Amino acid sequence: MKDVAPPTTRRGLLAGIGVGATSALAGCSERLWSQAETPGSEQVSLTIKTVPADDNRLAASIASHLRENYRAAGIDATHEPVTKAELYRDILLEGDYDVFVARHPGLDEYDALRGLLHSRFRSEHGWQNPFQFSDVTADDYLDQQRVATESDRRDLLTDLIDHLAETAPYTVVAYPHPLSGASAEITVPSPPRQPQEYIEILSQSDNGPRDGPLEVGVFGEELTERLNPLTVDRNRIDGLLDLLYDPLARRIDGEYVPWLAEEVEWTEEDGIQARVTLREGLEWHDGESLDAEDVAFTLRFIGDTSMGDVDGGVPAPRYRSQQTLVSTTNVVDSQTVVLSMSDTTPAAARRVLTIPVLPEHIWDDRSELLADRQTRALADDNDDPIGSGLFSFADATTDLEIELEPFEEHVLRGATTGPDILDGFSQFEGITFRVSPNPGAMVEALIDGEIDVTASELPPQHTEPIRDAENVSTITGTTDAFYMIGYNNAHDELSNPYFRRVCSRLIDREHVVSEFFETFAQPAASSEELVGVNSETWGHDNLETDDEPEILRFPGTDGEVNTSRVRSLFQDIGYRYENEELLE
Amino acid sequence: MALVEVLLELVFIVAAMLVTATLVLVGPRRMVAALYGFRWRLEACVLPFAALVVVLLLRWSTQDIVQRLERRVLRNNITPYLFELDQALFGTDPVAVLQSLQTDVLTSFFVFIYIYGYAFLLLFPFIAYFALDEMDDLSNLVVAFTANYGIGLVCYTLFIAFGPRNVDPLLFEGLLYEAFPQSRTLTNEINQNTNVFPSLHTSLSMTVFFLAWVTREKYPLWFPISAVFAISVAFSTMYLGIHWFSDVIAGTALALVSVYIGVNYTIEGILVSIRQFFEAQGQPPNADGE
Structure with a gap:
């Protein structure tokens, strides 16, 4: 078939071009406006920080495995090695990370989760909520378990751990065998x-x-x-x-063995009181005598290393969750001190005894402020440590x-x-x-x-x-320590618990233990183990938590993720893909 | 104690290599003649040597400060970029490809080259150029080494970069320290594991190689020998999992710059122009100037 075109005149042609150009531009300008008004979706990107293989080969291997699985899931994953000291600085002091892989020294009691996760510790340093996690439900459980009676406490802890398995503020990979x-x-x-x-x-x-x-x-x-x-x-x-540095008592095989303390007498009236009697003749390494004032000083100093110079205080980044158990200390005589703990159950209260006691005559001078929220006590190398x-x-x-x-x-x-x-x-x-x-x-x-x-x-x-x-x-042997993956809740995507939950599934714990640890570890295999409660070393009756938390279901086999399964996991929680990239 | 043992072994092996090379390439007669004139020879290049010593002393005395500045203040960690640049250039990891060729013999060869071959390659030109009739080449060598080391140290302060073996133990192997863990006592004395960009092993070796080309008429045999050593050193850094391909390229570029500086500038000339600059600054402004 042959079309017969009408004869083209110059005027007609010009008019046609004019109309065409205007309408095309109109469409085009609407498109331009729309594009300018709605920013495009970008690929989700995550930087994984961990130590170099020189510092810890296992952590570096886990991070590498994680990076590959994130990439397979369409995430733009970067792997940034940082020396151990700097990694701690980035994650524990500055919150400068998206995802980290690290070895945590271990938890000593369920109450340790309060330091790790309670939103009141968000702005504090150290292992005090380094995830910027704030969750009303979790806070409630963490507060209530502290004051509850023994049987109520088990129920609360069960609920707490089930809740944490759902929200995944961090996830434990494995418990290494030292x-x-x-x-x-x-x-x-x-x-x-x-x-x-x-x-x-x-x-x-x-x-x-x-x-x-x-x-x-x-x-x-x-x-x-x-x-x-x-x-x-x-x-x-x-x-x-x-x-x-000696503490009042050492936790040995789950028991609290009096150390600097001769005996600790617990009374429960108006909250809990621990009447600590120190052993006779205690001395510091420099010959000064160690007395109850040092104990009271240590607790005060950990709570505020500026000793009152800064509003709100500059708490120490360590032993903080134990120190916050104590509400008042009362020095009775040089050998006796009474620690009052208003809202605490006995099981949690004993943790305070494990704080190392510091000599007042040395540390008192270190309360001077050097920079914002940095006292001499936190910057000093302490190159001649005097303990007891x-x-x-x-x-x-x-x-x-x-x-x-x-x-x-x-x-x-x-x-x-x-x-x-x-x-x-x-x-x-x-x-x-x-x-x-x-x-x-x-x-x-x-x-x-x-x-x-x-x-x-x-x-x-x-x-x-x-x-x-x-x-x-x-x-x-055995240890409480564990390898973990931590998420920064200040990150756009990682603030979403559903997103964190899927991310926590992207590590094949069995594979990690058999390949990298060469079986010298035990993979996290229950809700309790996913938050850092080591059922092997704690030697306690396990809580009746959810048997098969979703996080433990790895979407793949032998360490390799199944791309289509992972994509559907992310799609199920409202994410979409374009060119195999996971979009924000 | 371990350090002393490793060091003694290094001294013995490298000394043997140096003696052999001197006998073959320089010749005993020429060497003896050169030693008789050692005084004027050293006087002729006292300034470049002084500059090198200053840079080395600066390095030695500021190691702690520089490390703190690098890790705590500047904190430019470029490791992920190096990793991804390598992958982008080749579509795979060049270091992993080299390591896939691994055999025991090849590993021993590259460990030997990385430690002993490198030390020999860096030291021999000092002897060879010392034995020449003029000291220009020795001066060039020292100035080039100084520039090399100085620029390298600036980069090490500006950038934190870990090598392949440290980033990903699944993809790359740390062959050097697996085959010869005690060598770390030696390399630790000289450097930290955060300093891999650029590769100073490559750049100093390539500097020797490029200068060997400059002096190829005086030592025709040294040119191919240094080529074999320098290229082997460059490959050894990658094969052993210590450096990225990008580090090696940057090292080669640094070598070119250093040789250019070494051949075209003298310490004397640089000092003169610095003096002139300050004299010009120090003069009172003339009537026209503000």
């Missing part, structure tokens, strides 16, 4: 991380007596700097400062070793009535920590006989040479 290498010549009951584990090694009668210190291998950078027990933005040797522990700090002349020498004046040394754990203590003269640059060098030092035992987390990949050598062996 691993150490030890020389065949000494008996090591469990990998040394906490003071009691060191004490156990030092007390084994077949380990000595030795005319020298226990040689402990560690690895990492800046381990000999910043020996301040109140700061969080540093790399540290687990347990070192707890050997130097079984060991005193001798030397860290180089960045390669730290020497702890026995504090002979300690009342528990040679005492016959002290805690059972001190039977046979000590077969050694002090402890020396030797710093290696990396786990491989630490393992070589062990095999060469330069150290007796390793204390830094030994990556499972490095156990092979230890198993192959004849004079050394590996030992494992």
Whole structure:
């Protein structure tokens, strides 16, 4: 078929062009206006912060696995390694992150969740709500569990943990089994991380007596700097400062064993009162006497390191959730102090006893303000730590070793009535920590006989040479610590609990444990374990929480996500995809 | 103690390599003759050496401050960009591809090159150029090294960057420290793991290689030898999982800049122009000026 076009005149043509151009422009301008008025959807982007493999190979591997799964889900995921001290600074002090992967030292009691999640701690530093989480329901449960009777408390905690499994302010990946290498010549009951584990090694009668210190291998950078027990933005040797600074009581195998305290008398009238009687003859490492004033000072100082100079105070980033249990302290005499806790159940109240006691005569001068919300106490390196522990700090002349020498004046040394754990203590003269640059060098030092035992987390990949050598062996134990993924609730998407819940499913916990931890860990497998309650170490009756929380259902197999399943998960909660990208 | 052992081993092996290369490339007679005239030779390049020493001392004395400035104040972490740039350039991870060729022999070779070959490559030109009749090439070498190190340190302060082995243990392996963990005691003394951009291993090696080309008529054999070493060093940094491809490229570019500076500028000339600049500033303003 052939069209016969009407003859074109010049005027007609011009008119036609004019009309066409105007109408086209009209349509076009409407489109331009619309586009200018409605900003386009952008791809969801998340930066995952974690430590470099040098600091913690396991955390770096988890972050890498997570990055790939986020990408498969259409998220623009970036992976940013930050040194350990700086990571703590970013997540615990400045809230400068989207998602982080880190090793948490562990929770000691359900009440620890209050410090971690209560919205009143949003603006505080340290592990006090580093997620900027604020949830009315969670706050209510956290407040009520503190005052409830024992049976009501279980119900409240069950509800709380079910609620947290729904809202996922953070999610636990796995509970590592601590691993150490030890020389065949000494008996090591469990990998040394906490003071009691060191004490156990030092007390084994077949380990000595030795005319020298226990040689402990560690690895990492800046381990000999910043020996301040109140700061969080540093790399540290687990347990070192707890050997130097004694608390009123130590939590050993779930029991609270009186330490600086001779006895603690609990009374319940008008709230809970703990009448603490200190042991007789307590001394600081510098010879000053330790009395009830120091205990009262420590509690006050942790609550406000500016000692009243700043409105609202500058609380310490550590031990804060324990310190907030106490409402008033009353020094009765130099050996007796009464701690009053108005809204607290006994189970939670005991936590306050584990705060390390600080010497008033040293820390009182450190209340000076250096910068906004930064007192000298929080910036000081404390390079000559004076505590009251079984060991005193001798030397860290180089960045390669730290020497702890026995504090002979300690009342528990040679005492016959002290805690059972001190039977046979000590077969050694002090402890020396030797710093290696990396786990491989630490393992070589062990095999060469330069150290007796390793204390830094030994990556499972490095156990092979230890198993192959004849004079050394590996030992494992248990810990409250866990690997977690934290979300910043100030982030646009991460403020959405549904989004966080799907994100929390994007990690294959079984796969992580079998591949990266080489089975030296236990994957989080219940609602309680997803928030950091380690059913293996707590040795308690589990709460009756939801058996199969949704977060544990990984949408894929063997660590690989199934892209279409993940997409439908995000689509179900109102997100859409374009060109395989997840849009905001 | 471990450091001393590693250091002794390094000294022995590198000394053996240097002696061999000197005998073959320079010749004993020429070397002895050069040693007799060591006084004027050193006097001729005292300024460049002084500049190098100043930069090294500055580095040594400010290590703590610089690290604090880099990590706590400036905090420009460019690691994710390097990771993604590598992927964008090749569509895959070049470091992972190199590591997929891994064999024990290749690993031993690259570990050897990264530690001993590198030390030899950097030290030999000092001997070779010292034995020449004029000290211009030695001066150029020292000025180029100084520029290289100085610019590298500025970059290290400005940027925090971790190498592949530190970012992603699933994709990349830290072959050097797995094969030879004690070498970390040595590398720790010199550098931190946040300083990978640019690769100073590459840039100093490439500087030697480019200068070997400049002096190819005086030492014809050194040019191909240095080429083999320099290129092997560049590859070793990637193969061992220490540097990104981008670091190596930036290192090569830095080498070009440094050689340009070394060949075209002298410390004396730079000092003169600085003096002239300040004299011009110090003069009282003339009647025309405001």
